[in-house]
Amino acid sequence: MKPGYFSLVLHAHLPYVRHEEKHRLEERWVYEAISETYIPILWQVDRLQRPLHWTVSISPPVVEMLADPLVQDRYVQHLDEMLELIAIELAEDRSDQEVETLHFYHQRYNDLKTTFLHWEKNLNHAFRTYREQGFIDMVTCTATHGFNPHLFTEQAARAEIRTGLNCFERHYGFRPTGIWLPECAYTPGVDRILYEEGVRYTFVDEHALLDADPTPDKGIGAPVYSPHGVALFPRDQIISGKIWSSMIGYPGHPDYREFYRDLAYDRDWEYIQAFMHPEGIRFDTGLKMHRITGDTDEKDYYVRAWAEHQIDNHALDFAQTLEGHLEAHGGQMFPPFLVTAPFDAELFGHWWFEGPEFLGKVAERLEEFGIETITPALFLERHFQDLETVHVSMNTWGRKGYGDVWINERNEWMLRHLHMMETQLVKDVADYRHKSTLADRALVQLIRHYVLAVSSDWAFILDGQTTAQYAAERFREHTRLFAELETALYQDKLSDELLENHYRAYPFLADADIDMDTFLSPHDYYVTTERGKEGEAILVLTPEYTGNVIGDLGRRVIDEVEARAAEGETVYVLTPLKEGLPEYERHNQIHVYRVRLTSPFLEHVMNQVAAQNVAYVKLANELVDKVVFKAIHQFDWMTIPAARSLAKSLQVPLYSTMLSFETTRNPHGHGGLFDAIHRIENSVLAEADTVYICEQLSTEEVGMRYAIGDNVQTCLPLNASPYEQKRLKKNMK
């Protein structure tokens, strides 16, 4: 054996395109992948009958579609139609070259059918068998190929990961320790979730390691650990490029089959119509009769023998190139040099028709050359002690290496809705978990709708702009189903029938695959189940409170709040944060929130006050999901805008305490700020249900400078509640 290793990884993925209705064009993606990639790869494994150390990643949508009787039966039907078309073609007067290729296809489609039926129409059985025989290793992907760097919450990322592993385990009988991250997209933090979910390795593009911090000593010659201990195996672009690049790689050779020329477009419509879409849409049959030929539109016929010859040549060339590459790094020890070559499986067979045979031949040549192939799992078993730990920043294997494909002007419109679904799921699970069997099933179904919507394929297709309408419609449909089911959950309109209909629309994943607790946060669990009930509360907005008392006002607020709490009221006090004081404090029924402003360095008083008011409103809007406020009580002019706005949006009475007014503090005041404060003070006098003014001020005095009504009165003694009980009660439901 020569020093160094080679590791081949094939990732099989398609979006979930199973539709109950017949003749959906997208369903043909599955047929093509099975005929051109999945079965031909299995043929190579079967032919070689020995440990190849290939790692096959198969995504949950592919697993589920392969296991789906509807897809299986339609695929057999599709094969029969293909055989029928080939028979008709052979009965026509075609050229010798065409006839030869048609015989090749005739044999091939018969073989496809034989293999498919041999595995009882479920290719998962084939992959599983070969894996159990030790010929290949297998991993899976996240539930629907969601693009991790653009998810909003840990929960969504965890749900995608855990659901994917659960689904795979149900079909394959084991839980893999490796995973394929969709689009090889890594983002700091995803490694923590992966590790917690039992995943020990994944794949990244080579610049993830080349630009890692610190720069790894062995470059891309060895995997590294992410900060949370997940091994990242880097794609070797030079070696991979030999295979995938249509420019410098093997697949562009003139003798290989031409992808873009299909028999469907070389025949008259009248003739081919019976094999096309009933609505008159022409599509690829999969019978491609030409070879690449060269950089020309005049394509020559495919010559199978020539292609086979090139497969041999290219397999030999690849083995020689790899040998040279490994020898150049032969000095590397601890660990020995490793070349990792991860690919989309569909490259082999679908895009590069002869690809699967090439892989089989390469396996043979590597044996002859004494080059050791290894799976990442085995590599880690041997060399886990020899890997460096580094920080890897966000990156992918997509165009330009980052997120350009998945977030751009064509697909950005989806993101805010996806994030809304994520946060709604967190909230719904907190609120409805284990409330009833139906509610639990609805939560699982909501997660199913979400994962179907978050598939990276929709953004990818919208970026490419082919079949963009399909992608946009699928995204909208899953979002709509989410919205409708969530509404039924809120309105207590769930039923077995409704849930069954939602599932039937896209019967992807078993309920047992989906763990709703992935969306649960411990804090929400505390709030919804352990915190206990609290009475309807008074919301107090004040510029001064404990720790920040400047004058009479702060003292008065504290006394009032404590007096009300002593009477049994629950009080929420919102006041600006003062450094050194906690952001939250609780004393029995008094909750004190010291709010942080969005900017601590505002110069102008009015802007500082505005920042405080915005902070009050944002916090109150967060609280009202769980706290019921029966009244708002604001102190001083500085909290008036927030109090007015909240009283209006929450539809509750507004109380105001004004110990002084701008015009009384500053009788000869004038100027912009003076006027602005005066206007704000006037606004609360007009709108509050009751305004309490300081005992030292007379209403006449105030009335000289402000428009006051009969809602203005002198502050009550501390032991008298300023809130008119009758009014509060009437306001409550």
Added chain:
Amino acid sequence: MEKKIVSLKQQGLTLKQIAEQLDMPIGKVQYAWRKWRSQNGEPAQPVSIPKRKTERKTSMIPKPKPVPASSMKQQVASTMQHELPVQSPLLDQGPEGFWKLPDRYNQDLMHAVVQSPNAVYVFWEVSDSVKETLSMQFMRPWEDLPKGFRILDITLLDYASGHANRSYTFELPEMTNSWFVRPLDPNTTYVFEFGIRTMEGEFLPLLASAPIDTPRAEPAGHGRFAEPVRRWQYGEVESPELLDTLPKYSAYRFVR
């Protein structure tokens, strides 16, 4: 109750008089009346409690635009407390009565995702109540407040401290709710803010994104992450001093 209010209103009583007669808070009367009017095709008028002498001043509050009944209902549902939400925020209807993606969710949120080492996509939304608070504060309609966007480089700094290595502010067109921010520098920690430009010319941030690191685009050598990684690897710190782009979310994070 709504019928009663409508009937009294049609008899010519003011909202305040109705509130007194029915012993209800004026807000409720006002709400019921507005709801009835909007559902019955009458253009919704600005909220106007009979305001004694202050009528002129409060009329500076922007007049709410007439809203179709469907969106009115949703708005109320999302702001009314005391009740569980009656429908999903993702449920919305287009003019033909079919479901459509909502235009907005009436919340305060700003989120940034990486596009490349030199570009970040940011989207945001400002709730009605924050807009209204600012209108009440500055006595100008929300639409008239100039909008701005600020880029803060807070590499190795704490955003809460208010300090930044550098910042750049620019004006945004009205009605903007997302932006591809570019060009940015690779390997830099940014926070993005959406806000308004006040009369004094000060930038008042209303929303801020979580800090986000742009990816490195070249070999780092022994860069700013090397030491934090080492400290975490060797257990010298209890939690990693590294940004986590997938933090756990709690729906009730402020409820204690």
